[in-house]
Amino acid sequence: MQCAHWRRLPLNLAQDARERAPSGCIDRAVQCQLSTHDDDRHYGFLDDLAYGTALWLRWHGTDVGLAALSDCSTADLRPGGEGCCLFAGHSE
Structure with missing residues (x-):
């Protein structure tokens, strides 16, 4: 399940x-894209930047x-598998 926390962007x-x-x-509010987690660190996707990086x-x-x-860089290697949509080093 995805984390239920949202945050409005300060102006x-x-x-x-x-x-x-x-x-x-840019959206004015974003939802944390991590799976449900116990700590209070959250990350909301804003936009892709240059190839291989994104603004969060x-x-x-x-x-x-x-x-x-x-x-x-994690990818599902099964046929039709997709890559991870999060950032490098994210918690699971």
């Missing part, structure tokens, strides 16, 4: 994210910021 981070995102379109909103309690993170 200053939304502006910064719009300037950094190639699409120029990360939050832990009241600490909120943007992070450019490398894509996870």
Whole structure:
């Protein structure tokens, strides 16, 4: 199951994210993309950046910021399998 936590982007981070995102379109609120987890560290996807990296909103309690993170390289090697849509080093 996916984590149920959502976070609104503070106005200053939304502006910064719009300037950094190639699409120029950023959602005002994002859901944590990790599986259900016990700790308070959350990551919401904002936009793809250059090949192999993406812009994420990360939050832990009241600490909120943007992070450019490398894509996870884990792949399902079965026929028709898909790659992971999260970032490298994510918790499971």
